[in-house]
Amino acid sequence: MNGGPGSTSMNALFTENGPLRISQPDPTDNENFEITYTPELSWIGAGDLIFVDMPAGTGWSYGEKTATSLTEIGEDFVTFLQNFYTEFPQYKARELILTGESFAGKYLSYIATSILDHNDSAHRSLDKINVRTLILSNPLVDVPTERLNQHHLGYSLGMYDDSQSEQVETLRRHCEEAPATDTAISTSAKCKAILNYVAGLGPLGSRNQMDARYFSYDDMPNSHPLNNLFKYSGKLKTLRKELHITKPTRFSKSNSTVADALGDDKTSNATFVFTDLLKRGL
Numbered sequence: 001m002n003g004g005p006g007s008t009s010m011n012a013l014f015t016e017n018g019p020l021r022i023s024q025p026d027p028t029d030n031e032n033f034e035i036t037y038t039p040e041l042s043w044i045g046a047g048d049l050i051f052v053d054m055p056a057g058t059g060w061s062y063g064e065k066t067a068t069s070l071t072e073i074g075e076d077f078v079t080f081l082q083n084f085y086t087e088f089p090q091y092k093a094r095e096l097i098l099t100g101e102s103f104a105g106k107y108l109s110y111i112a113t114s115i116l117d118h119n120d121s122a123h124r125s126l127d128k129i130n131v132r133t134l135i136l137s138n139p140l141v142d143v144p145t146e147r148l149n150q151h152h153l154g155y156s157l158g159m160y161d162d163s164q165s166e167q168v169e170t171l172r173r174h175c176e177e178a179p180a181t182d183t184a185i186s187t188s189a190k191c192k193a194i195l196n197y198v199a200g201l202g203p204l205g206s207r208n209q210m211d212a213r214y215f216s217y218d219d220m221p222n223s224h225p226l227n228n229l230f231k232y233s234g235k236l237k238t239l240r241k242e243l244h245i246t247k248p249t250r251f252s253k254s255n256s257t258v259a260d261a262l263g264d265d266k267t268s269n270a271t272f273v274f275t276d277l278l279k280r281g282l
Contacts, residue, residue: 001052003103003140005266006258008059008251009051012101014226018051019044024225030232033225047097052080054107057258060230062248066261070106070270074114077107081115081129096131105139106265109273116280134282142269147175147191154198171197184264191267227253 002009014022019042023034043049055073056063067073085092098108112134119128140146151168154160160168175191182190230251233239240246252258259266 001054001098001100001104001107003101003105003107004058004254004259005055005103005107005262006058006252006255007103008253009053010059010226010230011223011253013049013051015223016101017041017043018049022225022229024228027224027228030228031234033229033233033235048091048094050084052077054080055258057248057255058252060243060245060248060251066258068261068263070110070262070265070268071114073107074110074112077111078114078118078129085129092126093130095133096129097133097135098131099135099137101137101139103140103266105136105141106268106270108134108136108139109141109270109277112277112282113273116277116282132282134277141274142271143188143267144175144179144191145269147194148172150195151198154195159198168194168198179267184262184266185260187267223253 002011012018014020019037019039021036021038021041023036024030025032025034039045053059053061054077055061055067056076057066063076067076081096098112100108112131115129115131122128151160151172155165155168171190171194175187175194178187178190229235229239230253
């Protein structure tokens with residue numbers, strides 16, 4: 001799962017650890033795309049992969065309502081898994097490993113909690129969901145604390161020096177004070193500004209926030225072909241038919257409505273959820 005909140009997991013399928021890649025030789029030609037199978041770049045050799053767009057409203061997904069809490073997202077995901085196992089019973093006994101990046105660190109903590117709650121209430125062992133492992137990449141678990149301390153790593157890596165420390169401290173103070181005076185959306189933006197500022201400094205240029213060993217223009221997946229194919233391609237009608245998509249009418253690579261609906265859960269501290277999961281044996 002990708003994070004966001006509201007970011008489609010098609011990013012992972014087509015530009016990250018999935019086995020498919022989309023290329024567009026001419027960015028102005030929305031009739032010419034190539035989809036290639038590249039297993040050497042993928043986790044496909046480790047097991048069967050499922051890329052899930054969630055919460056509802058993300059990517060091609062849809063629902064009757066927009067989730068307003070992480071607890072609700074966890075419960076919805078259990079319903080999804082039950083429906084998935086009904087449709088594909090051959091996977092029911094297989095071990096389920098939940099993986100995600102960024103805000104999916106929060107998604108998965110609440111999803112795992114909902115799965116364990118479901119298992120505790122299941123009357124038959126056959127009804128339990130066989131989950132044992134979470135794999136998290138750069139998870140956003142306690143956003144304010146993480147945002148307030150990320151700049152220390154930037155300083156140790158030489159991404160900024162003492163001459164810029166005053167500006168970094170000003171941004172850090174804005175982030176620290178924001179929860180008491182600002183909305184969750186404004187707080188998130190102010191806290192993210194620290195890393196944006198630090199990553200954009202340095203004598204050699206802007207750094208990749210996901211991996212400081214790289215510059216922002218190095219080794220970054222090109223998501224434009226994915227966006228163009230799913231939004232503007234003349235092949236869209238055929239694509240929707242092949243994927244059994246009847247609605248929504250438009251693909252959402254990053255859905256701000258989904259993100260805003262979570263309110264304070266966007267910036268809440270989820271460390272206690274992981275503590276509980278460890279106590280429960282996950």
